[in-house]
Amino acid sequence: MKTIVVYKSKYGYTKKYAEWLAESLGCDIKDNASLADISDYDAVICGGGIYAGRINGAKLITQNYGKLSGKRLALFAVGSSVGRPEELEAFWEKALAENIRDRIPHFYLRGGFDYGRLGIIDRLMMNMLKKMLLGKDTLTEDDKGLLAAYETPVDFTERKNLGEIIKMFD
Numbered sequence: 001m002k003t004i005v006v007y008k009s010k011y012g013y014t015k016k017y018a019e020w021l022a023e024s025l026g027c028d029i030k031d032n033a034s035l036a037d038i039s040d041y042d043a044v045i046c047g048g049g050i051y052a053g054r055i056n057g058a059k060l061i062t063q064n065y066g067k068l069s070g071k072r073l074a075l076f077a078v079g080s081s082v083g084r085p086e087e088l089e090a091f092w093e094k095a096l097a098e099n100i101r102d103r104i105p106h107f108y109l110r111g112g113f114d115y116g117r118l119g120i121i122d123r124l125m126m127n128m129l130k131k132m133l134l135g136k137d138t139l140t141e142d143d144k145g146l147l148a149a150y151e152t153p154v155d156f157t158e159r160k161n162l163g164e165i166i167k168m169f170d
């Protein structure tokens, strides 16, 4: 089976997972891939960072789903949130249309967050989120964790998080 890992990563967390995956599977890897780049492959694993609930680069396989019939597909989304089951259920409902949610195996992997490295637009968005959090009456443990990450960078990437995906494609 000819497999490729394709990904989009702004700050390197998805890139790290994609590189680990390609290394473990002994397969090709491509950043910012196009439809032409994946046409010769039997299996495509697509990864992207989560930005305001959307998966960066996922549309390569979601919007082209009809053109990829016969290929094995998987999608992994990399975010900084804890990834609790109820939170993930709501996330996937929004991120993947119902007609393809059951057909594309999808995985959440925890990435990281470093406020100091953010570009100007991302910084503005995260400032808005911080203001919103600070205006809440009570903060959850996750809220507190997120606020702490503005001060101290966090990186939750771990190679072992890829176990399930590797099992599927090995």
Ligand SMILES: Cc1cc2nc3c(=O)[nH]c(=O)nc-3n(C[C@H](O)[C@H](O)[C@H](O)COP(=O)(O)O)c2cc1C
Pocket (backbone or CB within 6 Å): 008, 009, 010, 011, 012, 013, 014, 015, 048, 049, 050, 051, 052, 053, 054, 056, 078, 079, 080, 081, 110, 111, 112, 113, 114, 118, 121, 122, 123, 125, 126
């Ligand atoms: C503007 C902005 C919005 C974000 N929105 C989310 C989000 O909705 N859910 C989440 O879990 N993480 C969110 N994050 C955190 C990123 O998903 C996280 O940093 C991820 O590891 C980025 O991966 P990348 O560097 O490969 O793009 C956001 C980060 C930024 C800067």
